[in-house]
Amino acid sequence: MDALLLRSLTPSVLGVLVRRGADFAAAEDAVQDALVEAVRVWPDDPPRDPQGWLVTTAWRRFLDGTRADAARRRREDVVDGQPAPPGPATGVDDTLQLYFLCAYPSLSSSSAVALTLRAVGGLTTRQIARAYLVPEATMAQRISRAKRTVAGVRLNQPGDVATVLRVLYLVFNEGYSGDVDLAAEAIRLARQVAAAVDHPEVDGLLALMLLHHARRPARTAPDGGLVPLADQDRARWDTASIAEGVRILQHALSRDRLGEFQAQAAIAALHADARSTEETDWVQVVEWYDELVRLTGNPVARLNRAVAVGEADGPRAGLAALAELDGSLPRHTAVAAYLHEKDGDLTTAARLYAEAAHQAHDLAERDHLTRQAARLNARR
Secondary structure (H helix, E strand, O other), X not given: OOHHHHHHHHHHHHHHHHHOOOOHHHHHHHHHHHHHHHHHHOOOOOOOOHHHHHHHHHHHHHHHHHHHHHHHHHHHHHHHOOOOOOOOOOOOOHHHHHXXXXXXXXXXXXXXXXXXXXXXXXXXXXXXXXXXXXOHHHHHHHHHHHHHHHOOOOXXXXXXXXXXXXXXXXXXHHHHHOOOOOHHHHHHHHXXXXXXXXXXXXXXXXXXXXXXXXXXXXXXOOOOOEOOHHHOOHHHOOHHHHHHHHHHHHHHHOOOOOOHHHHHHHHHHHHHHOOOOOOOOHHHHHHHHHHHHHHHOOHHHHHHHHHHHHHHHOHHHHHHHHHOOOOOOOOHHHHHHHHHHHOOOHHHHHHHHHHHHHHOOOXXXXXXXXXXXXXHHHHO
């Protein structure tokens, strides 16, 4: 099996499906399914025309999906046309039910999260892969395997709360980044989970979302450019959301069952409480990152901890913490640039900002890093 061949053919196959009338998201799903089938079939029966085989298989998968979706919509229309049953409304949200049902017990947590993000959350495979720090092809196979696992299964056994929380967290992060406007929807669903499930980590996630979402009005300039935390106009932060988030967090922490979402919310609360970057209690921020790393071992948490160490103990301490991490981590180069700038090494910082801009996936982030590099080059 030639993985490079498959990778090289993917854009052209996707283009054929789109030209035939498939919308991009459905075409992407169909091509992913075709690639997984190729991995299974080609070693024993290689096609004479690999691209033609992929186009034919992907188009069939697209048609099957379109027919299944049309049948589902007809069933929904029939149900919608029936009179409502007597008695009070249950108040159960269909979207939240779908999140729980996609967190199917027979799926691994990572597969359930990936499937739910793709099928219900509306995120692309590329966005999900980026959140999990894995190649897009790896995530495509994971989602396809999850689909095969639940194919033909009656989804009437809801999955666990932890998986649903993880999905909502990732959906919120994508919405908050600006790629997809899903942050408010994630908060709405998190409120419903909090109303139904009495657990401090549910409250921790809701508090985290509220505290981060409160800063959203100040995160972008009028021209759409990214405004980093240190430069944000804190008067534009939503104080009501901050107060609610802090109140929910304090209640969660009082139960003495610390989890990763509570730790992240505590860090967000320390930022929200400070009148400026300089007045932030960075020592406490580092301590909460220590707790978060202890709970999760997450490399992104370690990366953010290096920034906090640089603020609390000086840029060279931050660079020492950064040196312990994998340089291929997303935003590793940008953090290195920031810490070198704080240390006064403007030449290295400018070079690293330019490298980080080249690596960035998000256009606003890329523009911001490019401007940072230009600013330092102008000072040299």
